[in-house]
Amino acid sequence: MTEGPIARWSRARQRQRAAQDEEFTEFVAATAHGLRRTAFLLCGDWHLAQDLTQTALTRMYASWGRVRRSDNLNAYSRRVLMNALFDQRKRRSSGEVVVAELPESAVRPPQPAAEVHVTLMRALATLSLRDQAIVVLRYWEDQSVETVAEILDVSASVVKTRSARALTRLRALLGEEFVGT
Amino acid sequence: MDQNLRVLFERALGDEPLPPPGDLAQEAMAGGRRRRRRRHLLAGGVAGVVTVLATVVAVNLATAPPSIPTAMSLAIGPGCSQPVEVVDEIAVFLRHDVTDRQLADLDESLRSDPRVRQVRFQTREAAYEKFKEMYRDAPDLIAAVKPRQIPESFRVTLAQPEQSPPMEEELRRRPGVEAVVRTACEGRPGAGEGE
DSSP states (O other), X not given: OTHHHHHHHHHHHHHHHHHHHHHHHHHHHHHHXXXXXXXXXXXXXXXXXXXXXXXXXXXXXXXXXHHTTOSOHHHHHHHHHHHHHHHHHHHHHTTOOOOOOOTHHHHOOOOTTHHHHHHHHHHHHTSOHHHHHHHIIIIIXXXXXXXXXXXXXXXXXXXXXXXXXXXHHHHHHHTHHHHOO | OHHHHHHHHHHHTTTOOOOOSSOHHHHHHHHHHHHHHHHHHHHTOOOOSOOSHHHHHHHHHTTSSOOHHHHHHHHHHXXXXXXXXXXXXXXXXXOTTOOHHHHHXXXXXXXXOTTEEEEEEEOHHHHHHHHHHHTTTOHHHHHHOOGGGSOXXXXXXXXXXXXXXXXXXXXXXXXXXXXXXXXXXXXXXXTTXXX
């Protein structure tokens, strides 16, 4: 009856969705770890980093049919992550409390190596979020100047000048730590 | 110099905790689907898989605002004899004066309810199209029913059917809901299977 073509159509769609879901699952397996680390370097909080990663992946899945055809999915995921981070900052500065802290974070014991990395994280935190992103994407993720420009929606020359300035700043703040070790 | 910076980055990441339990991909997909549907819902577009029930209620609506018992009996009666694909779902018919807020609240709470396996939204337009198709040999009836008389509805599939009665009760009390009808009936063997 009338269900014939509709059922066929819906089965075809189901197959297509299943294939795309599989593709997305593989993408998450390959990306999530790096995405969370980058998020952490930019926010300094592992739980927030996890939330941001989840938000970014959720947003990507919501448009996966379009997003999956992107030339550079890795860069795209960073772009979505940055938007999530900018949104989060905006909400935080408008006074709304949005950071969902999981209870176990309170009981996690402080790590012995803490002081060392606090130094870099503190130094990074003195930069604007965009400059932090430039440094992390360029020097941690090894993204090209062009890709960083694309992720942050700025020109390549902005990336070059800002990263040079940011490095000078970091070097000044970190002193021998930067050159030594 | 960059190498030194890399070392510092690696140290900063030194106390990386294990990711929380749970399947990140699955969670992202569930969240992404909600987001996608909400987007469609806001755009007023999603048709979903059209089922037969709203049209049955529409027959009732053609004459007067539906009384809930009538709507239910009409919906369950002919609904079961139709070759419908869906055999066990709750149809949540919305009042004609349902507000956007009530609609969004219902949508949100249904989608976040752990007892719910699937939610579809059936638009007025989709229901009307289905209605016209079903009653194409009754032109008088079609002429008598205006699209705006057809109710919108959520189609809810539960993870466990035995949870249906309390769920129906809850839904009936929600603002903006006209009637809640469970369509638990035996699907015709092979109904909805094209092959």
